[in-house]
Amino acid sequence: MTQETPAVRRRVPRNAGNDYTREQALERIRFAEQQTGTELKHVGQYSFDPDVLPGNIENFFGVAQVPMGLAGPLLIDGEHASGEFFVPMATTEGTLVASYNRGMRLLSENGGVRTSVVDDRMQRSPVFMLGDARQAREFGRWVTQNFDEIKAAADVTTRSGELIDISQHQVGPLLYLRVNYTTGDAAGQNMTGKATFAACEWIKRNHPDSPRYILSGNIDTDKKQSSINTLLTRGKRVVAEATIKRESLSDMMGVDTRDLFYARQISNVGAFMAGSANNGAHAANGLAALFIATGQDVANIAESHAALVYSQLLENGDYYWSITLPALIIATYGGGTGLPTQRECLELLGCFGVGGSYKFAEICAAVVLAGEISLSAAVMHGDWVTSHDELGRNR
Amino acid sequence: MTQETPAVRRRVPRNAGNDYTREQALERIRFAEQQTGTELKHVGQYSFDPDVLPGNIENFFGVAQVPMGLAGPLLIDGEHASGEFFVPMATTEGTLVASYNRGMRLLSENGGVRTSVVDDRMQRSPVFMLGDARQAREFGRWVTQNFDEIKAAADVTTRSGELIDISQHQVGPLLYLRVNYTTGDAAGQNMTGKATFAACEWIKRNHPDSPRYILSGNIDTDKKQSSINTLLTRGKRVVAEATIKRESLSDMMGVDTRDLFYARQISNVGAFMAGSANNGAHAANGLAALFIATGQDVANIAESHAALVYSQLLENGDYYWSITLPALIIATYGGGTGLPTQRECLELLGCFGVGGSYKFAEICAAVVLAGEISLSAAVMHGDWVTSHDELGRNR
């Protein structure tokens, strides 16, 4: 690259000394305005000092102001989240907050949502490339035999979690490892990356063949929905359950539980035929709104929106409804959770910081269930389209 | 529900007259502070009048301030996006902007990214419940025969798009229809819902059996990743392609194209074994950052993050790399696109409003490709973990 090419001259301004100041952000805004002829009046308005941002963003120039609605109260009967919650939801989609709110009211009237975190594991999946399949199999046995030392090599890199176990998935001469960790209250993608790097380096140093590896063999599957995550859990595996009284549903939403259960059979086979990541309705909606509000890594909607709905119609006509999120990736510590508005929203839920992640996971699942019930009832009642016309802009 | 229950007394304050004022938002902030004992200093700080929000949010109480970094320039050789672009990315994940930026520089040095929108269709998928499989099959034939009138009934509900075609997927006595539309520059989920509702009602009135239906049979698959969307397109199907010179990659990223191509074989089979939505690296990251910045429906990351990477190593060692996003759901009109910071970011890309959606789709794909190359090279070069340590908070 020559210094004279236009591309170089048009480089986004950076300050080698301190790049995280209002002035520096403003310089980038001016640069962007100049380059594109756009006037930027709003992006530069934010309520905090940019010096909180290192570790969260590079080339900072302003903020997206995403409107938030307050939904709730949502009554939760969890092991970590217990009582009524008011839920901040950041979205630009009309009817979303209203719809979730409606579901929360129904659930609260029916004794609330029972929530449980049933598994917890974040992973990095390196792949080792051996000379042939036989060597890969023997290498796998060696990994099993040396588990304690591999674990020690990984665990030393972090204080917030630890290596749980390693599953092996062989293809030809390749041995894909799925290295599972607890991660405390962080989401843990970086932590597990670092720990697994240490583990792999230990392996390389200590295995007689010094086998080559790649730190990700694409079965983690980071930022991607997958069968392996639904089966084996990524992040938190969390369940929300409720039993809805037949009269309550009928009174509040004008729908009979029997019709809802009839429709469930159809949704189940539809989702199955479509090869869908989720046999429910729209977990992604509630999760995205919560994730943006609370500083989660929003790209993890890719994994987190997977869900397994299981329900039964009871003898008395009441409706048992559960939803399992097998790959909910969240944090209450690290990442964006400490940024100003994000932290406030976590605090509003009583989840900020160390010790908050299971509580937050339970709230996420409860919110998702509220949205499932509300949308499913709306579809059956036929007011899905009309409510969008009223509350949403008619697009 | 009795009026005296605490749940009722704790209801979020709403103003039946005008709920979209700073005062009303502040009242909700005060309510939330009171209910939860949290002090909210930042969420109430925003730069616009809440009267712009009807149709985007309910129970508005403030904003999430999501930091944005400016990446680029990214040289794009598209049919709609052409030239150099500076890209606003809203994220709280350290290294993300830096990593994409690095990929953009490499691509720009290599002649830029060629982008093409190759298909465009949004759908709603109602299901009709017939008496038995035979009736369902015959009903399907009737739908085919009456296509023109069904289309007319749907098309009359909207000016921004039109019904393209209807595919049929039968299970027992159920006929799932996948009704496909163009949607102009809106994402079109609401539009297609409304149009399909009109189509279904027309069918119900005109078919001799007045068959029952549900407006969604769960094969759309709205807000959910699925095989059907990857195969048949949801939203835009858009491709980004580039040919990267061997020396260029080696100089800028310290990685040989041959090693990258070797690793691609491993990533392909890993993704295939894992049942992944995407055989690439991390499309969700770039898309989420773009979606938040530009007022997209962020829940659509669920569908949009699916991708198909196809690449070849050329005789001379250069690397042809393509990524196809089969279900990119975006808008440049309607939804959150007109909100203050969101609109500014779309304008910065020259995509706001009518006529911008194909251009924006191309930019999305080009950005995704930049992220693929940067991360893949980092993983091979071994600086993936270390860069996170430098730029990201050590979690």
Place this chain on the structure above:
Amino acid sequence: MTQETPAVRRRVPRNAGNDYTREQALERIRFAEQQTGTELKHVGQYSFDPDVLPGNIENFFGVAQVPMGLAGPLLIDGEHASGEFFVPMATTEGTLVASYNRGMRLLSENGGVRTSVVDDRMQRSPVFMLGDARQAREFGRWVTQNFDEIKAAADVTTRSGELIDISQHQVGPLLYLRVNYTTGDAAGQNMTGKATFAACEWIKRNHPDSPRYILSGNIDTDKKQSSINTLLTRGKRVVAEATIKRESLSDMMGVDTRDLFYARQISNVGAFMAGSANNGAHAANGLAALFIATGQDVANIAESHAALVYSQLLENGDYYWSITLPALIIATYGGGTGLPTQRECLELLGCFGVGGSYKFAEICAAVVLAGEISLSAAVMHGDWVTSHDELGRNR
């Protein structure tokens, strides 16, 4: 290859003149005995003249004698199969015939099985490799515009079927075509291969760029289960339905329909979580037994075993049960259908030859449903393990 290598000396004997004689088969048996020291007393015993075999086998040396049981009668209310059928099932698995037989009896007592062929299409999926994505898209439009001529070029190669339509699935610069055909009473894999070859050659000659292609891009997906086949049909898409009276099930199998429906909810979500090709029980069992008996291409069990179960519990406690086979690949003409025992079994079902394939498809689906009901009831009743102990060898 040198003539002196042992590999050459050990070549299986072939007769350039007429390789399909008892003598020639015997010579190969002797050769095999010599090479392996095995005595072959049974494989050489068959009841037909090998001169019927050209086109079905090479290097013929004998037969596998697969025992067959006679199940039935099975009462079918189909459009093509109507009345009671006795079903030849070739298997070596104890309890299989008994179990299917039990299901047939239950179904016959309940008014029989209603069967319907709802779609019919066999395909070959070539892929064209264009210069870039844009060219591939334009090429796709050209294919659409030239559909009539492409169809003519394909149709001229065969009298037993015709090209129906072509779907397009683009990835980067690759355009995968799924070329769909009716195939009369043949399975049609060869016919569609030949016709598609003609179509592709026509395209190559007539398109200005003479694009390169490969005759299979691996999305057919021949001899492989896949989402695309479940969604878009391969071979026959056929449905079997029945309504089972609560008392009948209870009397004959000791199971309540409510328990069965309760268990269905669990099987549905289990199959969904597992990423299974089939949310039912064991379609492959009945189909394999039918396929071997009737000279089908048994490898097509790979595709044909996919199934979609959809059921409802009726108000009165009766149980509506349907199973849809979306990719049933069968023939009553060509392939192995004309071989001696195979033809007899097809004749026993009244399906041999031209005009028999829809009838046979309906029988296949009805048999599958019988097996579903029998096994599901056995699992719920707890006699699944014990019946295997009685009828099957204890392995």
Place this chain on the structure above:
Amino acid sequence: MTQETPAVRRRVPRNAGNDYTREQALERIRFAEQQTGTELKHVGQYSFDPDVLPGNIENFFGVAQVPMGLAGPLLIDGEHASGEFFVPMATTEGTLVASYNRGMRLLSENGGVRTSVVDDRMQRSPVFMLGDARQAREFGRWVTQNFDEIKAAADVTTRSGELIDISQHQVGPLLYLRVNYTTGDAAGQNMTGKATFAACEWIKRNHPDSPRYILSGNIDTDKKQSSINTLLTRGKRVVAEATIKRESLSDMMGVDTRDLFYARQISNVGAFMAGSANNGAHAANGLAALFIATGQDVANIAESHAALVYSQLLENGDYYWSITLPALIIATYGGGTGLPTQRECLELLGCFGVGGSYKFAEICAAVVLAGEISLSAAVMHGDWVTSHDELGRNR
């Protein structure tokens, strides 16, 4: 059921004393002829005494005579199969034996196929239904804590294998267990059913809540292809590998390794997009032919045809090719393996009886690889269609 209904009168004749005689089989043939007006001349011709059949078939009336061709020699460099093998293939599909034979010759010329069994586990997957998700999670912990006693309860039911481990997959209040076993030289579906039944009964007796269960929750996934099987192995996980010299492929098949590798990129992404069970070509063909010949449970083609192809083009132009069968279900003992022709074919391969299963698994994988290479080369060379015309009947 009244005794007077026609259905009863038309019942297939059975002999309560000894149903497994030539006379009894003949009586059923006469019955079938009478009922259907078909003349059955061939099905009644078989070379063994029916008294060998109990445990393999019910209502025996004759045999399917499936023609077999002798392919080979195939040079295998396995841990259990070592040397040259002549392979019996039972099929009615023209060109199949010839095509596999061609691949075997190429592989043998290139040093043979290296084969390795890398995992071995058969499973039954019961589901326990608890009161809620929390109870299900606690129940899961109890299962882990009581593993030794559960294993003991299972292991006592069988001498041929043992319980290895139990994985847990929770959905709402349901805990699906995947109970894994070694099964010696039997396929083991019955054995694992019986052992798991004992394990579940032990659990029910000993857990304080006596939880209800169903012996299969549909995640085994018995007789069904699935992601879980590809990831976690069902039956044998076996790999076949070979390195093919560039000149050798070019000389024998007229195809350049570079073209084959180019096409592999296209097949990979095609299979990925299609949601295919197998990114290779046609494993089902070779396996079905082997399974019928050797008395395997042919319905297991459903699971066994899944495959993972991984290959690399070496610097010198040679082609490394591996195929991994993650769910190969085979036996050399029990089931149909001891029947006359079936046993002879197993003996021909030197695999009959105790100790033969790993050897046979290796042969299966080696045969599959031969078929992959032959078909892939034929498709690239363009002689796929023409060879079918010559050797197969033109259907």
